[in-house]
Amino acid sequence: MRLHRNLVFAVIDALDLIFNEKQYADKVIEKVLRLDKRWGARDRGFIAETTYDIVRWKRLYTTIAEVNEPFSRPNLFRIFAVWCVLRGIRLPDWKQLEETPERRIKGRFDELSKIRKYRESIPDWLDELGEKALGDTLWTKEIKALNKRADVILRTNTLKIDLAGLQGVLAAEEVETEVLKGYPDALILKERKNVFTTEAFKKGYFEVQDASSQLVAPYLDVQPGQRVVDACAGAGGKTLHLASLMQNKGQLIALDIYESKLKKLKLRARRNGVHNVENRVIDSNKVIKKLHNSADRVLLDAPCSGLGVIRRNPDTKWKLEPEFIERIKQVQQEILQNYSKMVKTGGKMVYATCSVLPEENSQQVQTFLSSEAGQSFKLVKEQNIYASEHGFDGFYMAQMVKN
Numbered sequence: 001m002r003l004h005r006n007l008v009f010a011v012i013d014a015l016d017l018i019f020n021e022k023q024y025a026d027k028v029i030e031k032v033l034r035l036d037k038r039w040g041a042r043d044r045g046f047i048a049e050t051t052y053d054i055v056r057w058k059r060l061y062t063t064i065a066e067v068n069e070p071f072s073r074p075n076l077f078r079i080f081a082v083w084c085v086l087r088g089i090r091l092p093d094w095k096q097l098e099e100t101p102e103r104r105i106k107g108r109f110d111e112l113s114k115i116r117k118y119r120e121s122i123p124d125w126l127d128e129l130g131e132k133a134l135g136d137t138l139w140t141k142e143i144k145a146l147n148k149r150a151d152v153i154l155r156t157n158t159l160k161i162d163l164a165g166l167q168g169v170l171a172a173e174e175v176e177t178e179v180l181k182g183y184p185d186a187l188i189l190k191e192r193k194n195v196f197t198t199e200a201f202k203k204g205y206f207e208v209q210d211a212s213s214q215l216v217a218p219y220l221d222v223q224p225g226q227r228v229v230d231a232c233a234g235a236g237g238k239t240l241h242l243a244s245l246m247q248n249k250g251q252l253i254a255l256d257i258y259e260s261k262l263k264k265l266k267l268r269a270r271r272n273g274v275h276n277v278e279n280r281v282i283d284s285n286k287v288i289k290k291l292h293n294s295a296d297r298v299l300l301d302a303p304c305s306g307l308g309v310i311r312r313n314p315d316t317k318w319k320l321e322p323e324f325i326e327r328i329k330q331v332q333q334e335i336l337q338n339y340s341k342m343v344k345t346g347g348k349m350v351y352a353t354c355s356v357l358p359e360e361n362s363q364q365v366q367t368f369l370s371s372e373a374g375q376s377f378k379l380v381k382e383q384n385i386y387a388s389e390h391g392f393d394g395f396y397m398a399q400m401v402k403n
């Protein structure tokens with residue numbers, strides 16, 4: 001691979017904003033990619049993938065490079081040089097990369113790879129927490145799987161097209177895909193591409209949604225004509241899936257505490273041809289009270305640590321703090337206690353997170369079931385979806401029924 005100076009400089013700029021200015025990686029990459037209209041798909045791919053890679057392996061690379069935060073520009077180049085050496089990329093004779101100690105880098109890599117927290121590039125506290133929560137064997141496998149680059153997975157919008165139809169339409173736009181066994185609406189891209197510019201996307205034929213995430217809406221067992229509440233709808237990834245499964249029939253109420261997210265959902269619903277969604281901002285408990293004992297189905301896709309999705313958000317490893325996990329656990333229990341009241345007798349509720357920690361998952365459900373609010377609920381089934389077993393994001397879901 002030949003390195004192009006302007007692309008590498010863009011990576012260095014992005015790393016500066018992410019590491020030193022603590023900005024979100026996805027937003028930074030979006031911003032940096034807008035800087036030069038002449039960059040083609042491969043150039044953009046290089047900037048995005050290299051930046052994500054270095055964010056993912058930050059602890060390992062910075063330890064090898066022997067540099068500390070905040071990173072000066074020369075030190076950001078040292079980190080970049082480590083990336084090059086470990087990938088076997090020949091270093092160009094730029095002055096920023098002069099005197100790169102290639103043999104030393106390889107030696108340090110071999111040494112540090114024996115220690116999980118360096119090999120997997122995670123903070124000490126997270127390594128300790130993961131091992132305590134999942135045990136040594138599972139945590140070792142899981143964190144390895146969570147460090148893999150995520151594939152691009154699409155969910156067919158069955159309100160507009162079927163799976164085979166979508167595959168054909170995409171092939172005509174030179175996007176080659178494969179079906180995924182066990183995921184009825186999913187297509188996986190054979191080669192990473194920007195699918196948002198395709199006509200198929202503009203027509204609302206698909207959404208980009210990880211395979212594990214596509215298991216959540218079907219777990220709620222919705223039927224056309226029901227009243228379904230998606231209580232933590234966000235920008236509506238699962239709301240849109242629920243609408244498809246309900247064949248656009250019945251009432252789908254999307255709630256969130258952030259109006260800005262629900263606005264995005266509105267736009268996506270329009271593109272998807274979804275007509276049965278009504279958005280309501282939770283600005284007081286009245287919004288929930290009004291819906292007490294009225295829903296056939298309630299989805300609680302709760303806010304969480306996001307540990308199951310670090311393949312796509314590697315900077316979570318550096319942004320997450322133990323205190324946040326403690327705080328979000330309280331919110332999760334409040335959500336279970338309070339929002340479960342919307343389920344009517346005989347109705348079902350799914351609690352889901354994109355975390356792999358039992359304390360955010362099964363333990364939360366157990367606490368709820370043994371509390372007063374959970375008395376009338378029974379656990380029907382639950383599933384831990386591990387990246388190491390399924391090959392996609394880590395998730396948890398539990399289905400409960402109200403007797």
Ligand SMILES: C[S@@+](CC[C@H](N)C(=O)[O-])C[C@H]1O[C@@H](n2cnc3c(N)ncnc32)[C@H](O)[C@@H]1O
Pocket residue numbers: 231232233234235236237238239255256257258261282301302303304331335354
């Ligand atoms: C895991 S995300 C939801 C993702 C979304 N369901 C999807 O599939 O795209 C969790 C959501 O819960 C929302 N949230 C946080 N606290 C909440 C609360 N107390 N009540 C309702 N929603 C909340 C967040 O704004 C966020 O959008």
